[in-house]
Amino acid sequence: MQIVKKLIGFLALAVLLSGCIKLMPDSNPQTITLKTNSAFVPEGYSCVWHDEFNGVNCNEQGCEVNPDHWQFQNLNVNKEKMLYTTRQCTNYPDNYNYCIKEGIFQIQARDEGKPVQCDDVSCADNFGWQCGSGSGCADRPERYTSGRIMAKNKVEKRFGYVEVMFRLPFARQGVSQSGLWPAFWMLDSRIKEGPSSCSDATHQSGERFNRGCELPWPMAGEVDILEHVSATPNRIFHNVHWDPGTNGPDYDHASCDKHPSSVCSANLGWARGVRTDRGFAINWREWNVLGIHWQENHIRWILNGKHHGSLDTTNEEELNRSMFPIINLAVGGGMGGEVKINDWSDAYVEFDYVRWYQENAEQVCKLQ
Helix, strand or coil: CCEEECCCCCHHHHHHCCCCECCCCCCCCCEEEECCCCCCCCCCEEEEEEECCCCEEEECCEEECCCCCCEECCCCCCCECEEEECCECCCCCCCCCEEEECCEEEEECEEEEEEECHHHHCECCCCCCCCECCECCCCCCEEEEECEEECCCCCCECCEEEEEEEECHHHHHCCCCECEEEEEEEEECCECCCCCCCCHHHHHHCCCCCCCCCECCCCCCEEEEEECCCCCCCEEEEEEEECCCCCCCHHHCCCEEECCCCCEEEEECCCCCCCCCCCEECCCCCCEEEEEEEECCEEEEEECCEEEEEEECCCCHHHCCCEEEEEEEEEEHHHHCCCECCCHHHCEEEEEEEEEEEECCCCCCCCC
């Protein structure tokens, strides 16, 4: 029987999970034994991939991220203010950006006190991303460091129910703090980290891509399962980005904004800037279970068992191909906003597990 650290204090989730887990009071954090799959998994679905964040190569400081599941990546494409490192608590106990303890994965953002470069902070690989117009230049000096892991070439699947259990300790600092931007999201498996292998002439002419080549964003679609910004601690956001092409009804979506870059963005609860009256309410003090039910031509978001929003993806090829998950904690950037953090010891996000279920599939996960 697997022991997983949890702190679930809200009544609704307790009722829904009462047949699955043993709850402990939030005032006295204890372990919870996960006996079965989450109560929110659709009927007929089985777990085909998961990470319970037990970690590997453990020592007295903690454990490392499992390299069979994830790889680190240093990438900055949203005018963010940090470098993504490979520093784990097993080797960097005083200034780590990643740590696993008692089954909980933590990404810690840090203020380095002065601008630093990759040679100073053990940056992750950028996987060939080429800088252009100030975008993607993750090797430039920045004052802050943080963490980003992705499962590209580790797990890439098409459709299913994808679920994560997370907590946002930094949110206790309230609306006076800003600049932290954690996310759990997915990218098209054929994303090209740099110039596309597709013909630029084909791109510029608006003709349909050769779908056998690697694709740049947003021709490679993006599904943001979870986004949060510290300036709005009681809200989370769900976003989707894809290339609408020249044929089809993409721009007819009521929630799509047509940008010069030809990006179609379905912003569920967020549009043209973060506002306190947008997004979906969340109890940041507790653990939350968030999932998407990703089916052909349709995506639904579910938070603690409650339907949060949906998107019709009919004829949207970019959103119906295999994808891989990503977890990161950005600092600053277009959505993160101005960096204004008083207590960096709280500047972290926690994850208990990530699980991927598929319909009519063989159960391969060992959850007990």
